[in-house]
Amino acid sequence: MSTVEDSDGANTASGEKDAESSKVHKVHKMRAKQDHGGEIDPVYKKLSAINGEINRMSSKELRDKLAELKLDVRGSKDILQKRLKMHYKQRKLMKAKVKPPGNSTYDYLIIIDFEATCQENNLNYNHEIIEFPAVLVDCHTREIVDEFHEFCKPIINPRLTEFCCGLTGITQDVVDKADEFPAVLERMESWMSSHYLGVDHTFAVVTDGPWDMSRFLQMQCNFSKIHFPHWGKKWINIRKAYSSYYSCKRMNLEEMLINLGLKFQGTQHCGLHDSRNIARIAIQLLNDGCDLVKNEFLHVAPPSPGTKSLGHLSNISSGDTSDHQNRTKEEIVKKLEDMKLESKNFVEENQDLLEYHRLQST
Numbered sequence: 001m002s003t004v005e006d007s008d009g010a011n012t013a014s015g016e017k018d019a020e021s022s023k024v025h026k027v028h029k030m031r032a033k034q035d036h037g038g039e040i041d042p043v044y045k046k047l048s049a050i051n052g053e054i055n056r057m058s059s060k061e062l063r064d065k066l067a068e069l070k071l072d073v074r075g076s077k078d079i080l081q082k083r084l085k086m087h088y089k090q091r092k093l094m095k096a097k098v099k100p101p102g103n104s105t106y107d108y109l110i111i112i113d114f115e116a117t118c119q120e121n122n123l124n125y126n127h128e129i130i131e132f133p134a135v136l137v138d139c140h141t142r143e144i145v146d147e148f149h150e151f152c153k154p155i156i157n158p159r160l161t162e163f164c165c166g167l168t169g170i171t172q173d174v175v176d177k178a179d180e181f182p183a184v185l186e187r188m189e190s191w192m193s194s195h196y197l198g199v200d201h202t203f204a205v206v207t208d209g210p211w212d213m214s215r216f217l218q219m220q221c222n223f224s225k226i227h228f229p230h231w232g233k234k235w236i237n238i239r240k241a242y243s244s245y246y247s248c249k250r251m252n253l254e255e256m257l258i259n260l261g262l263k264f265q266g267t268q269h270c271g272l273h274d275s276r277n278i279a280r281i282a283i284q285l286l287n288d289g290c291d292l293v294k295n296e297f298l299h300v301a302p303p304s305p306g307t308k309s310l311g312h313l314s315n316i317s318s319g320d321t322s323d324h325q326n327r328t329k330e331e332i333v334k335k336l337e338d339m340k341l342e343s344k345n346f347v348e349e350n351q352d353l354l355e356y357h358r359l360q361s362t
């Protein structure tokens, strides 16, 4: 472990912000490459060697090293490895003067976890959204800064099934008193506007899996005969981002938390509590150096005659211009997954290489 134990970054304050966005890395890698006459900066070769050493460390060695560096020691081996690698990556790049300011692609994340009407064992149910929570995470301070939360009245199946009440904890009187979905969506979008999202600040929607946007929101917009909101067409599926970043299998919300050494806080299937826990995972990913970028998109059919626009608010766009690049990266990552690469180390090397090739083409 000679390289990892090198103290060449000793002047780096421990506990420093350890996240760097890959987007900013790109710029600095490009610069590093140009500075070395087209060759990759030696710092990246050094980092590969360090990564190799980290891959050979036991869980205890990883925890001891992270503790020594005053870093978070919670989580499975995959998580600990990634955290230590990112720490050295940042330290080495800073020392090599290719240190980026450390930032994420977006200013804010909006975590959304809908609850919907349902029936036990019925996958073809006409789900209507009955709980609409949105948790706002500031990517720079990496904390929850605001929440939106309302219930909605279902129209097609106004009576909640016993199963639905039991699952979500939502009672009939709560939805009876609530407004219908379009009014709630309008208020949620006003809430977004009050934070200047898509105007002064970039943002991305985050969900646990693809269903919130591709199933619940899409179905609801069809039922309500309103346009599908622009901001919901591309988003971050945290399950995908998590498994890709920590090089582990796809997990559900509870499994992702446990794998990080965290516990679910609150009640599962309560939309607001689910959203807050997804936010905790997103914050941990940011803290561990992951640049969360959109990795899902939806082809929404053009509005059919008779659908209404909610006005200018439905057109709120995330202010992000990198979607094309993100899609390209996702396609590459998916291809890597499809190839069923046997070694986690090999995956990592190839991801680095892919990133490097992408840099060259930018």
Ligand code: AMP
Pocket: 113, 114, 115, 116, 117, 118, 119, 120, 121, 122, 127, 167, 168, 268, 269, 270, 274
């Ligand atoms: P969740 O975010 O996991 O709480 O689930 C969101 C929505 O998916 C719920 O409000 C239900 O409408 C539906 N759902 C979740 N689990 C089930 C299940 N086991 N059976 C039927 N519907 C479900």
Ligand code: MG
Pocket: 113, 114, 115, 269, 270, 271, 274
């Ligand atoms: Mg939920």
